[in-house]
Amino acid sequence: MRLAIASGKGGTGKTTLAVNLALKASTMMKTVLADLDVEEPNGAIFVGGELQNEKTVYRHTPDWDQEKCTLCGKCTSWCAYNALIKLGDIILVMPNLCHSCYACSELCPDNALPMVASPLGTIKQFKRDELHFTESRLVIGLEQAAPLIGQSLNYLDENYDDYDLQILDSPPGTACSMLEAVRSADFVILVTEPTPFGLHDLKLAVETVRQLKLPFAVVINRDGIGNDDLDKYLKAEGIDVWARIPHQREIAELYSRGEILYDKVEVVDSALDEILKKMEELK
Amino acid sequence: MIVGFTSTGEGWDAKIDPRFGRTDYILLYDEEKDELKAVDNREVSAMAHGVGPKTAQRIHELGVEVLITGNGPGGNAAEVLKNMNVKIYIKAGGMGIREAYEAYKANKLESIGG
Structure with a gap:
């Protein structure tokens, strides 16, 4: 199963959920986690592990051959x-x-x-205990996130096709890079928070995954802050809520130290159990 | 000298369009002939990608030697303009075309590059 963890708004807890879910799942089944937030991957901070492999991936762009060009x-x-511009006798x-x-x-x-x-980015492969983890990182200054995400998904196909669970940590937003990350998934978890910003961007993400005809559910992080507009929306739209992770100081402190949560915080562990149970029910 | 303007409309009573790539019109004032001509750029401004470079290419093809605009070109357009022999004056967004032309003549507009 390929599970994408996405959100509209950034900073709702995609990586926190993805890393903890992946580590817990890896004790039960063959699991790989892919950090596809290629413009700012940070899963490695939490996963760590040993580097197993590293490869550079490339993109191809045209190079103008002035000798051969007849300036047609x-x-x-x-x-x-509009990546090609003709200015008199040159092609830019x-x-x-x-x-x-x-x-x-x-x-x-x-x-x-x-x-x-020319180099587009790197894909690094790590292993922590039973969890396999890949990190894709775009060359600084480049804008082509989606092609690197596409190549990263090919890498998963080539190396982890027989795995029980592939978790994709998607980039935030609802632009090309997010679409590329989620569109091959069997299921999408949208992580949100009960704030006006969280709700606003969740609506965009819901519209996006509905257009892609992908089944999805919501996980509410930092539950207890903000207001109840989120719950009203989810109820009105008939959207499943798979789990709620409460807003707790302890979680924020552990997160700020780059630590794993589920082995230390009971409410996180039980939220993961609920999610794993729901995933089992999908089969 | 051909003076070009990014413009919201077709004549002297129009205003400078502050946008470079997505300007609706490019106005051309031929100083020798004292003629003002409008080129509709809406086909370009409606495109999704690479509008700046495309508009820059048009400005080149139209023989513009001085361009009066608003916000100035973005990064991609600037790359193209570097290869062109055009003097660019900015921060005229919202001015009337005549007013902007007079400001240019009086040396009151800020120029970039070229």
């Missing part, structure tokens, strides 16, 4: 992202805008736009 300019009209390639679709390169009648590789 067709490439600039094919590019859906804007790698930041390129989505590596290869259209310009394949269609250029003069073969003047060969695709060249």
